[in-house]
Amino acid sequence: MSSDDTKQMVETVEMSPRAPLTAQDGGGPDVFRQLLHQAVRVADLANAQAMRMALDFAKVYEREQGVRKEFETQLHQMTLMEKQAGRYAEDLAQMLRTERERRQELERALEQERIANEELRRTGLQGISHLLLAATLKDRTTGEHLLRVRRYVEAIAERLGLPGALVEEFGYSSVMHDVGKIHTPDHILQAEHHLSDAEFDVIKQHCIDGETMLGEARFFETARGIAREHHERWDGKGYPDGKKGEEISLAARIVSVA
Structure with missing residues (x-):
């Protein structure tokens, strides 16, 4: 109970009217009833004040419990987030390790x-060197022709602005454009007379023979195209397949004019 409430109760008791006491009995029953009534009022006020204090305490306690519960909830959420972040960190670390291993592999x-x-x-x-040597041993003119064609092909490819690696590839591949002539009979290959149609058909075969001789290796892919197509013409009147225009590979087109 506060000091103000106590003071109020005291003042209430002091200000309450009292019946005059007689000399014989020192006061009548009314005085005691009034005093009892005042005591009851003081007790009621004290009880009411105690009730208000209890209610206020209950509200404060309830509010504090709510704050505590909210704090515990947030703390629990933070704990879960921390665990989740830990799992994410572990997953990320594993991903980085896996990525590093893949990169190394x-x-x-x-x-x-x-x-x-x-x-x-x-x-x-x-x-290529062995094939060139074989062609040179069979026909020295053919060997010199192959080297000359390579120089021309590389010069044309450079002039076209092709990458250096492609210029080199076109150059060494061009050396094999006539490699199929190894299978061409000498009397036809070195003939000084005008070839008959049958003999010319034999000459044409060197394009197909050259492609076959170069096999399936990836390194000779450009060379195979050159060997087969270097006698094709832009207008489609070449041999052996009668290809025309851009149907003919760029490398073979360059070799055909080298």
């Missing part, structure tokens, strides 16, 4: 492919 594969391509290129160039 890819780098190893690319390095192996580079080595294989370099070996294929070296082997292919050796094969």
Whole structure:
């Protein structure tokens, strides 16, 4: 109970009217009833104040419990978020490890492919040298012609603005454009007279023979196209397939004018 409430109750008791006391009895029953009535009122006020205080305390307690519950809920959510963040971090770390392993594996594969391509290129160039030597031994004029064609092809390819690697590829592939002539009989290949239709048909066969001789290796893909198509013409009147225009590969078109 507050000091103001106590003061109010005291003042109420002091200000209450009292009946005059007689000399014989020192006061009548009314005085005691009034005092009792005042005491009851003071008790009621005290009870009411206590009730209000209890209600206020209950409200404060309820509010504090709500705040505590909200805090616990937020704390629980933060704990869940922390666990979730931990799982995300673990997943991300695993993804990074997997990606790093894949990148390393890819780098190893690319390095192996580079080595294989370099070996294929070296082997292919050796094969070209052997074929060129064979052609030169069979016909010295043919060997010189092959080297001259390579220089012209590379010059034309450079003038067209082709990448350096493609210029080189067109150059060494052009050397094999007449490789099929290894199968052409000498009396036809070196004939000084005008060839008959039958003999010319034999000459035409060197395009197909050259493509066949170069096999299926990827390194000789451009060379196979050149070997078969270098006698085709833009107007479609060439041989062996009568291709025309852009049906003919660019490399073969360059070789045909080299």
